[in-house]
Amino acid sequence: MTEHQLQSPSLVQLAANAIRRMILAGELAEGERLIEERLTEQLGISRPPLREALRVLEQEGLIVTRPRRGSMVATLTDQDVFEILTLRSALERLAVELGVPVQVPERLKVAQDALLEMERCAAAEDRGSLVQAGYKFHSSLVALAGHRRLEEAYASVQQQLLLCMARNLYAREHFYEDLHEHVARHRKLLDLVEAGDPAAVLAELAVHGERSFNEIQNNVGSREASSS
């Protein structure tokens, strides 16, 4: 049932991916203007496909466009971070309600693999990769529901969270106070999922989300303080 829809990507998709990567990697600072002609030179394409790519990123919430004033990388306020975190939490809850107990074993396998990857990263104290692995783990949990729109919405929200973290290196360095405790929480989450008890997973997810919320808010706050 996995659809291997291999189809040559258009320049629009390639451009959108490239710019998305640049933004999430922090190569483009928040609030930075995206000059179309400059991007066309960098990417080696012409403006029409680039502009279509910008529309895609705009819908994804990574950039903001005002008529006649061009596009800029989205600037996230505390309110934005609040919105992202609450929305993410709500989507995860739906995913658990629909996906636990697990119906399709293959999907569980993906989550298990992601967790193993997280544990490897924690052992190597590689915080950067741990963030990525954590992202994959959560995505795989959401994928348990077999709900395409949910997955897309989640990916979009998670992406904005990465943008939020890309804006200050501080978060990337200090994000997880205790790596192993962090991974242990994820292990517990997966165990509960495997046990097939949605209520227990939701409860764990609640404290899980609470922690993320505090950590991110603190990091964002510290950035504001440190920039003065």
Add this chain to the structure above:
Amino acid sequence: MTEHQLQSPSLVQLAANAIRRMILAGELAEGERLIEERLTEQLGISRPPLREALRVLEQEGLIVTRPRRGSMVATLTDQDVFEILTLRSALERLAVELGVPVQVPERLKVAQDALLEMERCAAAEDRGSLVQAGYKFHSSLVALAGHRRLEEAYASVQQQLLLCMARNLYAREHFYEDLHEHVARHRKLLDLVEAGDPAAVLAELAVHGERSFNEIQNNVGSREASSS
């Protein structure tokens, strides 16, 4: 705090709105191919802005685009309808959790007005307008949360639901078995919101959603049966 950001809409926005309206009004059938040149003639614009508009609609889930094969109006399967309804429900739940008890009285006013409009439509037995008014009512409930991303996500999902209903007139004619009972349920919902009891609203919303689910599924099913 209401931002009157008056800014002249670009052709992209105008085109997106126009095509969106055409799709939701049923003027473009589900699965119908959207030939770019034909649309440019209808709308009196050239292809670049049109293509950007199509990207917007693609991200909104109203059309599907495959590389080198153009765009077509999205075709919704039963799985799609399931996804739309569950997602909508999850978003409404988040809205209630954040928005009840009501913090900003002005927002409640909007919901009250929408409900009055619903009651007027029910009294006039105008099912078409009732659907619209119901949409506004639910949107205003979601707006209680003061959560921009939530509102946008909800609008997108709700829009797809309208697409789902646009594909068969049957749903529009017979959607609400009992108009007044339907409106009464909404009245109760708003009363609970005003009372400021999130748990009670969530409980009512659950049965509310359950009903919508059955009604829509039945209508979709009947369409499939009646088309043979």
Add this chain to the structure above:
DNA sequence: CTATGAACTATTGTCTACAATAGATAGTCG
């Protein structure tokens, strides 16, 4: 010295034209 206005430049919005490809149709071979 400051504030207001106009001209200018950088950038976006839009259009026309060309290149490339997927689907269709007809022709030919088995």
Add this chain to the structure above:
DNA sequence: CGACTATCTATTGTAGACAATAGTTCATAG
């Protein structure tokens, strides 16, 4: 007579150029 292949056409993908506007800078007047 059916199936496969080649050509052809309709449509999408991309490029480059022109038009319009917002922000900036400089000049001038108060």
